[in-house]
């Protein structure tokens with residue numbers, strides 16, 4: 001589904017990613033871990049098509065399409081979803097209106113009619129239960145005055161509504177208390193299926209306890225220094241990044 | 255909400271879509287302004303002597319006045335001798351009903367989305383249609399007259415209700431008020447007249463649709479709305495003009511009189527031709543609008559959505575004379591390309607416990623300049639007067655300007671006047687967030703702008719709110735990227 005080959009990228013002239021390789025297949029859940037500033041959000045931004053970031057080398061193919069050629073909105077319409085680390089406020093635009101606009105743009109791209117009001121409401125109701133989000137939140141201006149947890153839950157709700165093929169969750173777990181984390185994790189688990197891939201960016205084992213990823217990758221200094229199964233995350237949790245000393249010094253030397 | 259989305263879907267590339275010209279036989283008085291031209295206009299309209307004298311008095315006063323220069327707008331001097339002051343679609347005889355309206359006119363207004371056919375209108379909205387200098391049709395007149403509501407063109411009011419016109423015309427905006435108001439008083443050709451008698455809640459929206467058609471013609475309409483004690487009316491005006499390379503002058507006057515416990519809600523969706531992206535052509539919209547809360551507990555509310563015109567110079571105001579009266583001003587002014595807008599309001603608190611509220615949302619794109627100018631004055635006797643003003647500006651890009659000029663004058667210590675202002679830019683973060691969800695940049699901007707203007711849009715009557723949202727989206731086309 002997603003094939004990242006040797007991606008190098010920079011922002012404002014500063015080199016951040018130094019050759020990332022990653023293969024993700026439908027149905028898989030990958031976790032990307034790594035210290036602050038290692039380039040995790042940068043990778044997510046590049047996949048989503050943020051324009052400040054320049055890809056200097058490498059390629060990304062998504063479902064056989066050269067993704068770097070597509071505009072951010074077309075990537076989204078093709079089925080890429082990014083749950084933002086810092087969701088953005090849009091005053092005066094309700095979450096409902098926002099999602100409806102997004103959904104219908106995607107449908108239009110795929111040659112479908114806009115969803116009628118009844119079907120839309122029905123879908124909303126169903127997905128609201130899935131991610132345990134309160135209706136009152138959806139009538140408010142999107143993300144405006146939302147608590148950290150509400151913002152993150154809202155991201156997962158949008159993911160549920162937009163039904164992406166590939167979802168990237170950028171630190172969706174950070175800043176959540178244990179109950180909120182459980183709700184978010186449950187929501188994500190319910191959205192897992194054999195056609196959908198998920199990349200979870202996180203610092204913490206606790207989200208992975210819920211999600212049980214198929215693969216774990218450690219990103220340091222713009223490179224994936226180690227890949228493994230969920231046991232790798234446990235090892236990291238126990239020993240910290242230091243146990244990857246060799247890989248770390250290698251990455252730093254580069 | 256459904257409409258909100260549908261509207262945005264229609265944000266496909268389209269230029270000013272009201273820019274066509276109707277080919278219709280027109281009766282035109284040659285260009286130029288003089289006492290003679292005023293006499294001709296008055297004669298054509300078969301006006302009584304007092305009306306002519308009023309016009310001439312205004313004209314002579316106007317000759318002594320200077321064109322104002324204090325607004326934050328720039329344009330070459332207007333040649334008042336190069337304007338046509340009277341242009342009217344020819345009609346064969348007095349219309350008995352709407353079926354007799356020239357089919358070419360009906361087609362024009364159908365094209366503009368204004369159906370003159372009463373049966374075809376979905377809900378009860380009575381409409382008076384003014385093309386160039388004259389009113390061509392008014393719908394639902396009969397139904398309204400049954401409950402005592404007078405809704406007709408100003409020309410008809412002068413003929414049929416001279417006492418009311420004499421009593422109220424110029425009572426809120428005197429003919430000497432300002433340069434353009436004096437000009438209007440001298441040459442005004444038509445407009446709407448609404449009179450809501452004591453205790454009547456007008457059961458339908460009243461609206462006037464203004465259309466400039468003839469090349470070189472100015473439009474000088476005059477609207478007068480009177481609500482007697484405990485009456486209520488909601489009135490809406492809309493306007494469009496063909497695309498032309500030269501500028502056209504629109505200098506209107508609107509007067510509102512609200513008696514005890516009455517309420518007048520006045521909404522405008524202004525979409526005169528704004529000129530092209532290089533600032534060529536477009537309407538100069540120099541308008542004086544003022545209402546007086548004459549009686550205690552009366553209320554006047556102005557709502558405006560201003561997207562058109564090359565230059566807008568307009569300050570709908572309220573004189574809060576009656577005790578406990580309320581004045582409101584809700585405004586969205588959007589400028590794009592090289593448009594200039596200097597708009598705002600005056601809230602003049604005279605009576606006790608008077609309250610006013612100002613919500614102004616300015617949106618600037620392209621190389622446009624958008625100014626809010628507002629005066630809040632609490633007089634000596636305006637005990638416990640209250641004002642709250644909120645002026646927000648949104649900038650798209652870095653070649654446009656937003657300016658705020660609030661003036662506050664308080665002559666008594668019990669008055670409380672609050673002013674808040676913000677300026678923001680549509681952020682890259684907001685745009686990227688939308689685009690990541692599959693919403694392209696242009697639709698995203700329309701969505702963000704609609705959200706920004708929501709508080710004002712909510713004030714509009716439902717069916718016009720949809721139209722207004724469409725307008726905002728369309729007016730922003732080409733402002734992204």
Ligand SMILES: Nc1ncnc2c1ncn2[C@@H]1O[C@H](COP(=O)(O)OP(=O)(O)O)[C@@H](O)[C@H]1O
Nearest residue numbers: 011012016035036037038039040041042043052
């Ligand atoms: N827009 C930007 N401008 C300048 N530097 C940036 C920008 N975005 C990220 N960086 C820098 O790139 C590095 C990687 O950041 P990021 O991808 O956010 O890391 P992570 O998500 O792993 O914490 C950091 O040193 C950060 O300061």
Ligand SMILES: [Mg+2]
Nearest residue numbers: 040041085171
């Ligand atoms: Mg990050």
